[in-house]
Amino acid sequence: MIKKFTLSVGASLLLMAGLASAADPVKTLKVCTEASPDGFDYSLYHANSTADASSEALYNRLVDFKPGTTELRPALAESWEISPDGKTYTFHLRKDVQFHTMPWFKPTRNMNADDVVYSLQRQIDPSNPWYKTATQGWFYAQAMGFKELVKSVERVDDHTVRIELNRPESPFLADLAMGFTSILSREYATQLEKENKLRDMDVKPVGTGPFVFKRYSKDQMVRYEANPTYFRGKPKIDQLIFSIAPDASVRLQRLKAGECDVMLYPSPQDWPAIEANDKLNLIKGNALTSSYLQVNTQKPPLDNKLVRQALALAVDRPNLIKVVTANAASPMTNPYPPSQWSYNSDIKPLELNIDKAKKLLAEAGHPNGFDMEIWVRPGTSGSNPNPKLTAEMLQADFKKIGVNVNVKTIEWGELLRRARDGEHTSVVLGWASDNGDPDNFLSNNLSCSGMEDGSNFSRWCDKPFDQLLKDARAESDVAKRTAMYKQAQVIFQENLPWIPLFHPLNALATSKNVSGVVASPLTLNSYADADINK
Template identity: 50%
Template sequence: MRLALLPLLFASLCAPVLAQAAPLSVCTEASPEGFDVVQYNSLTTTNASADVLMNSLVGYDATAGKVIPSLADSWQVSADGLTYTFKLHPGVKFHTTAWFKPSRALSAEDVLFSFQRMLDPANPWHKVNKSGFPHAQSMQLPSLIKQIDAPDPLTMRFTLNHPDSTFLATLTMGFASIYSAEYADQLLKAGKTDQLNSQPIGTGPFEFVRFQKDAVVRYKANPDYFQGKPSVDPLIFAIVPDANVRLQKLKAGECQIALSPKPMDVVAAADDSKLKAIKTDAFMTAFVAINSQHPPLDKPEVRQAINLAFDKASYLKAVFEGSAQPANGPYPPNTWSYAKDLPGYAYDPAKARDLLAKAGFKDGFSTTIWTRPSGSLLNPNPSLGAQMLQADLAKIGVKAEIRVIEWGELIGRAKAGEHDLLFMGWSGDNGDPDNFLTPQFSCAAVKSGTNFARYCNPELDKLINDGKASSDQAKRSKLYHQAQALIQQQALWVPLAHPSATVLTRTDVKGYSPSPFGRQDFTKVTVGP
C-alpha cells in the first residue's frame, strides 16, 4: 500500500509547482494619468490600462502589418466603404472583482456604450469626463460616424458619413477599448462615476488590483481571459522615474523587464550575462512642439529661426548616444509615405538671427521650455536636452526659461495649450501614416488637445482629410508628401529623433517582444528556466 501511494504523493507534491505562475515585475518610468483610457493620450496611460486591462474590437499585428481579430472574430466592409459590420466573439467575460460582478458576457450593448459615451452628447457618461475624449475628437469620429447599431447581441454595425481608409486601423487604438455597460450603469446609479477611472473593469488578460501613485500598479492574471490565461501572475508595474534605478532593480532581480532604458544602459546590459536587450525599429518621433498660438511663436519666421538655431546633431549624439536616427519631419523613415527629399533646417545660427530680425525681433524675446523630470524612450535625458536647447537659443538672443513639470501635469497643461516650447514625442498606434497627421496637425486635434503645435490650417486639414478618404495608397502618399512639406515650411515642430524601441529584460524572460508602437503585450511572457 505504501509503495502504491508514493506515485500519487509525488504527483500531488509536484502538481502545485508545475501549475504555479511566476510573477512579472516591470519597471516603468511614470505613473499613468488614470485607467479610463479614453480620457487620456499618453503612452504611459495606454500601457497601464488598454494594454493589460482591455480589448478592442480589432487588434494590430505589427509583425504582419495588418489588422487582426480581437473581440470581433470577423468583419465585413460594404462595397461603398460606408458600412462596417463586426461579429463579436461569444462568451467573453468581464472581470469579476471585489467591486463588480458581471451578470452576463460581453455583447453589442457594451460596444454601443463604449462608443456612444464618446460620440453622443446626450449620453449621460458624455458629460462625466472633464478632460473630454481627446483621441475620439482628434480622429474626428463624431463627424465620421453617422450611426452605430446592433442588429443582434453579437453583431455591431458602424455606418460612416463618408469613406475613411483609416477607420479599421483607428479601432485598434487604446481609446477604442470596450467597456462594460453594466458596470457603467451601476456606477452611474450609485453616483460613483469617478470609479471607472480608479477601479477599472475590462475583458483583458489582467485584472486591476490596486494603484499607488508614483510607486506601483498591481494586477492579477484574468482566469477567464477568452484568449487564455496569461502565464505570469501577478503582474506588477513598479514606477521608477530614474533610469539608473530601473537598471539596478533589473540587475538585482527586483524587476524582470525595464522599459525606456538610457542608451548607455543598453550598452552596459551587453556585458551582463543575466540581462538582454531586445530592440525593434520604432514607429515614433521625438520633437519639440512650438505653440503657434503664443506670440511671437505665431510667426513662421520665428519658428523657422528656432529650428535653425538648435544644433540637433549635437543633441542627438549627447542625448540618444547613437540609439536613434535624426528626424527631418513627423514621419519615421519606415512610414510608407515618408518624404525623404524635404530640405529640413540645417544648423545655422546666423540665418536664425536674420529671420528673427526680419520678424521684428532683432534683440530676441523671452519664452519657456517645458520638459518632463524623468527620462523616457522618446526623451532619454530631459534635463540635458532642455539645457542644450536653452543654450542654443541664447546664442540668437532668445531667453528661454526651463520648466520641469511632472508627467501627468505636463500632459494636461500641454493639452490645454499652456506651453511655449514643449519636448514631446509621438508614437503611432498602427502603421498608417495618418496616425501622425490627424492627431498632431488637424484642426480637430487643436480642440481635443493632442495637436501640441496648436496649428489649424484649412489647406493642411484638407490634405489630411483627402488622404483618409482615399483607399489608393499612391494618391494618399502624394497628399501626405504635400502635408509634410507644409508642416516643415511652417516649422511647427523641431523634429529631433526616431529612436529604436529597446527594452531590457532578464535572460529568464521568454516570449516578450517590444512593439514599434510602444504598446505592451505580456500575454505570451513566461519567467523561468
C-alpha cells in the first residue's frame, strides 16, 4: 500500500521557503573602506573611494576593464568600429540592459542610445541644462579637454551611437572605460527636470550596474543589494555594505573580529601579520600609482623651480619608504611608475643631497630657508598608507635645509575643494591611473587646461610640455607617443611641479572565505564577481 501525504498550500509554501532559506542563505559582503563617497554621480568627482561606491558598484560604461588588468572589454557596447582617420567611433549597444527600479524612479524601457548621448553631452555642452549643475565643474571631462575634443555625440538608432571627434585621440577608447563616462538614465533625468530636483542625480542614483543603491549614512556606511537583472548575471553576493573607517588599524580589527569581510588599504606594517593569520588573505599587486607632494607653483617662493628642486633633493626617500610603507614601495622620480609604458629610465633618479639643496635655495634668494604649510587628509588612501606621517617626515627633512613646515590636517572633501581653488601651499597627494595610458597621469594633473579648471592642483602650465601632451594624444603610433612622453618627463624633472616621493604597491585583505576579489593596477575595487562562503 502506497501512503499519500498531503500538505496545505500554506504549509507547502512555508516548507519550501525554509528549504530555500537553508539552501540559499543571504550572502552579505561587508567591506571596510577608508572614506565616505563624495557623492554618487562620479562625473563630478575623482576620489577612488567615490569611484568604488558609485561607478564601480552602480553603473557601467560603454567599455570597461577586465578585472585586475588594464585590458579593455565590451560592456554596455557589445561591439564598435573606429574610422580609419581615428575621429569617428560607432558603438553598438546591448539590447537587454535594464536600469534599476527604485522607490524614486520606475524605468519604462531598457538602456538605449538616448542614455549614452545624455550622459556624455551633459558634461561638454554648455547649452545642456545639466551642464551648470556641476558647480565645481565636471572634473575629468574638463581636465581631459573633452569639450574641445568631442565634436558630437549622436543617436543613430535605439542601439547605435556615433561619437565624432575634432581630432584623433589615441587614449579615447580607454578614456571611455573611466568612471566619469558612466551611463545614466535619460528617462530619470527628464523626470528630475520636471520635478526641479536635478541634485537628486547625485544622491538618489539610478544605474545599470551589479548593485542597487539602498541607503547611505555619511561617515558610517553605504548599503547595496545585488541587481537581479544585471546583464552579466546577478552577483553571487546578495548584499554589499561599505563600512567607513578612516583608521587602518580600526579596519584591521574589524576584519579580524569578523565585522568586515574585506579591508581596503591595510598598513604595510601589518602585512606580515595578515599573511601569518590563517583566517585572512593578503592580496597584493603592482599599482600604476604615484605619491607626491603637490606644490602650488603660483605661490612664492614655490613659484621658483630652484626652490622646488631644492625640496626634492632634501627628501630622504629610502627612509620615508621604510617608515611609511615598510618598504612596500619604490622611490619616485618621474610622474608615473616604471611599469607604465613610456617610462623614461634615462632620467637620473632623485637622491638625497642636502648640500646641493642648500645651494639651490641660496641661489633662489632664500639662504636661510622659508616657512611653508603642508596639507594632509586624515586616515589612509591607496596612494599613501599614512599621509600625516609622510608630511611629518618631510617636515624633518626640509628642516635640514632651513625650511620650516606647518602640517595641517583637513577633512578630505574640504581639502580637495580648497586645493582646487588654489588656497594651498602644498598637499600630500597621489594619483592612480584610471585607464593604463600615460596621458591619464599627465593631462589630468599637469595640463594647462587642468590648471584653468582646477584639476591641476600644482597650477603649473608649461606650453612646450602641454603641446607634447596634445601631440601624443593625437598620435596613434606607440613608438612616437613614447618618445613624446619621454621628452615630457624631462621637462617635468627640470621643473618639478610635484616633489616626487614613492610608488606604492597595492594591497587589500580579506577573510579566507571570500573569493573573486582582486587587486587592480588602477586601485579600483569592484565586487561584481565576489563570493563569500560562511
